[in-house]
Amino acid sequence: xxxxxxxxxxxxxxxxxxxxxxxxxxxxxxxxxxxxxxxxxxxxxxxxxxxxxxxxxxxxxxxxxxxxxxxxxxxxxxxxxxxxxxxxxxxxxxxxxxxxxxxxxxxxxxxxxxxxxxxxxxxxxxxxxxxxxxxxxxxxxxxxxxxxxxxxxxxxxxxxxxxxxxxxxxxxxxxxxxxxxxxxxxxxxxxxxxxxxxxxxxxxxxxxxxxxxxxxxxxxxxxxxxxxxxxxxxxxxxxxxxxxxxxxxxxxxxxxxxxxxxxxxxxxxxxxxxxxxxxxxxxxxxxxxxxxxxxxxxxxxxxxxxxxxxxxxxxxxxxxxxxxxxxxxxxxxxxxxxxxxxxxxxxxxxxxxxxxxxxxxxxxxxxxxxxxxxxxxxxxxxxxxxxxxxxxxxxxxxxxxxxxxxxxxxxxxxxxxxxx
Ligand SMILES: CC(=O)N[C@H]1[C@@H](OP(=O)(O)OP(=O)(O)OC[C@H]2O[C@@H](n3ccc(=O)[nH]c3=O)[C@H](O)[C@@H]2O)O[C@H](CO)[C@@H](O)[C@@H]1O
Ligand SMILES: C=C(OP(=O)(O)O)C(=O)O
Numbered sequence: 001x002x003x004x005x006x007x008x009x010x011x012x013x014x015x016x017x018x019x020x021x022x023x024x025x026x027x028x029x030x031x032x033x034x035x036x037x038x039x040x041x042x043x044x045x046x047x048x049x050x051x052x053x054x055x056x057x058x059x060x061x062x063x064x065x066x067x068x069x070x071x072x073x074x075x076x077x078x079x080x081x082x083x084x085x086x087x088x089x090x091x092x093x094x095x096x097x098x099x100x101x102x103x104x105x106x107x108x109x110x111x112x113x114x115x116x117x118x119x120x121x122x123x124x125x126x127x128x129x130x131x132x133x134x135x136x137x138x139x140x141x142x143x144x145x146x147x148x149x150x151x152x153x154x155x156x157x158x159x160x161x162x163x164x165x166x167x168x169x170x171x172x173x174x175x176x177x178x179x180x181x182x183x184x185x186x187x188x189x190x191x192x193x194x195x196x197x198x199x200x201x202x203x204x205x206x207x208x209x210x211x212x213x214x215x216x217x218x219x220x221x222x223x224x225x226x227x228x229x230x231x232x233x234x235x236x237x238x239x240x241x242x243x244x245x246x247x248x249x250x251x252x253x254x255x256x257x258x259x260x261x262x263x264x265x266x267x268x269x270x271x272x273x274x275x276x277x278x279x280x281x282x283x284x285x286x287x288x289x290x291x292x293x294x295x296x297x298x299x300x301x302x303x304x305x306x307x308x309x310x311x312x313x314x315x316x317x318x319x320x321x322x323x324x325x326x327x328x329x330x331x332x333x334x335x336x337x338x339x340x341x342x343x344x345x346x347x348x349x350x351x352x353x354x355x356x357x358x359x360x361x362x363x364x365x366x367x368x369x370x371x372x373x374x375x376x377x378x379x380x381x382x383x384x385x386x387x388x389x390x391x392x393x394x395x396x397x398x399x400x401x402x403x404x405x406x407x408x409x410x411x412x413x414x415x416x417x418x419x420x
Contacts (some may be wrong), residue, residue, distance in 0.1 A: 003417040004390045004404055006381030011248030012410035016239060018254045018280070019401045020045040020069065021232035023191040023306075024095035027168045028198045028227065029053045032073040033062060033100045034200055037224035039073045044229055048397045052091050056151065059084045060101075065172045081107040087201050089114040091398075095165055097125055098147060099172030102135065107148040109140065116370040116395075118305075119331030119350070125159060125166035126400070132157050133173045154179030154218055162187045162299045166306065167214070168195055174216040175204040181216045188212065189300040190259045191297060198227045233259040234399070236281070237307045239376050239406060240264075243283045244272045245314035246382045248411045255281040262303040266292055266311070270318055291320030297327050309376035315355040316344040317383050324353045335373030338366040342380050342388065363388040368395045378403055382412055 020043040030053065032039040044050055046069065054064045061079040065072045081101055088094040092115025101108035115121060127137060127147075135149040156175050157170055167187040186192065188210055196209035202225040205217040222411035236255035243250045244267050257264075257276040264274050267283070269292045275282040295315070297305040305328035315322045316339060326332045333348035335412065340346055342364045345356035363386035368374030374396040381388030390396075393416075396403055407414050 002391065002393050004330045004378060004396075005415055006260070006378065006388045006390070007385075007386070007413040008246070008382045008384040008388060009235050010246070010411070010413065012243050012246050012250050012382070012407070013248045013411060014410040015251040015253060016406045016409040017191065018231040018236045018239070018252055018256075020229040021191065022047055022049055022399045023093070023234070024194045024231045025050060026053055027096045027191065027195045029057065029073065030072070030093065030096040030100050031098070031172055031195060031199060032101045033057065033060070033079060034172065035222045035224060036076050037074070038076070039202070039224065040226040042069065042226070042228040044071045045232065046401050047103045047399055048394065049093070049399065052087055053093070054092060056084060056087045056097065059087065062096050079105060081105050082109040085111045085144070087102065091115060091164065092121065092406045095126060096172065098126070098130075099169030101331035102130065102133070102147060102152060103172050103176045104151065106150065106152070107146065109146040110140060111144050116372070117331070117334065118370060119329035122408050124308050126169050126256070129157050129166055129170040130173065133177065146276055147253045152177035154181040154216070156182045157184070159183065164189050164191060166270065167192050171195065171199070171206065171216060172182065174218060175199055175206065175344065176220070177218040179218055181218070183216070184212060184296070186212055187216050187229070187299065190230065190256070194230050198225070201225045201227055216237050224301065231256045234306045234372075236260060237263045237304065238310050238379070240267060240281070240283050241307065241310045241314050242379050242382055242407065243410070244270060244285050244289065245317055245379055247289075248410070249282070249284040249286075250254050251280055251282050253280040257281050262301060263307055266303060270314065282370045289314070290319040291315060291322045294323050294325070296325040299328065305329055305332060306372050308332060309336045309372040310379055312336065312339060312353070312355060313379040313383065315357060316346070316359045316361065316380070318357045320357045322355045322357065324355060326351050334369055335376050339380055341366060342384055353408065360385065362386060365389045365391065368392040371395050371399045375400060375403065377408070382407065382416070
């Protein structure tokens with residue numbers, strides 16, 4: 001399935017179920033190697049990043065069994081500290097394995113992680129946190145870094161700005177370190193909270209997740225546990241924005257409403273009606289679609305950067321122009337060129353873009369270059385006249401289990417290459 005076709009210009013009606021969260025499951029899978037026993041994870045999304053993480057776990061010595069949406073990891077055997085470069089370069093969250101390996105073995109060797117091309121993604125905060133724990137860092141001849149310590153000691157780490165991955169790595173170093181660790185300036189994202197809930201279920205002592213300050217009392221070991229992965233707020237948001245942009249009425253079962261406050265506020269401003277209930281969220285957009293004039297991404301609980309590209313599509317179709325300010329990454333407007341080929345009028349710099357609204361999008365053959373930009377092109381196809389073909393959809397498979405299935409359930413005329 002490397003291309004997806006869409007015949008657009010029809011509103012969406014129906015119901016879909018939101019998959020498990022990519023950004024929650026990946027660090028949790030990485031952290032299973034801190035447990036010298038078995039972990040069972042439920043509601044895991046069937047996406048290529050999860051496959052990649054499972055391959056890494058296997059290559060370093062864990063046993064991984066996948067059955068549907070359930071993954072069992074047994075990390076009770078001997079593990080090796082060198083992460084396989086051919087997998088690490090595919091995925092940003094491979095960096096979180098380094099904290100887990102340090103916690104388990106006191107050593108990790110790794111090369112630069114990959115991930116979406118959305119601007120600079122240095123790992124300086126991660127390395128500074130490791131150094132605070134007493135680790136030494138050595139650059140190897142083959143561009144690998146080796147980080148090692150005789151013993152990890154509890155420390156105080158003030159993060160100068162919010163980083164989801166660096167916060168998670170510091171937590172993984174701290175859970176089995178000697179003594180207390182206090183992290184300040186932490187990321188408050190729900191994926192940090194779910195990692196801590198998982199680790200506490202395995203016997204860790206972590207307090208304060210979801211706030212700027214997290215305290216961790218090191219424990220001797222973690223024990224076998226079971227855990228269910230939260231629904232994916234970014235997938236739920238993508239479908240919500242799809243209905244906002246194309247019009248219609250859809251129920252998003254299991255949408256994590258409490259994690260979508262900023263997205264819901266923008267969608268309501270643009271003309272959507274949102275009705276939450278205990279099982280999910282109903283989104284309707286029957287009347288005018290209007291621009292919010294200004295959209296700023298921010299760290300949680302602000303408007304998520306991962307939903308900036310999907311929202312660009314809706315802004316192109318809305319009445320009125322919009323200034324979009326990207327405050328998390330410095331290169332996240334790459335998709336604007338492909339949207340412009342479909343009739344959008346977006347002028348983008350590195351961290352801001354001006355979107356002219358009221359555009360009539362038309363079908364084109366366009367190319368995904370990264371995950372959320374790819375999803376934005378699928379949404380554009382839903383709003384465009386005639387047929388759109390989105391190529392390079394392996395990027396979309398990194399985070400969306402089956403975007404074709406999801407929008408088909410909402411009545412879209414959409415399919416994969418083989419069904420054209
Ligand atoms: C797998 C995963 O969970 N990915 C998410 C995670 O990425 P990730 O954990 O990589 O994102 P961070 O929160 O670390 O990045 C935030 C900002 O900090 C900068 N930075 C980060 C680390 C560092 O050592 N130095 C540095 O300068 C980054 O370049 C970026 O500008 O959070 C991002 C922000 O919510 C999301 O968009 C990603 O979907
Ligand atoms: C940027 C993203 O992912 P990653 O950090 O894995 O590249 C994303 O999920 O939008």
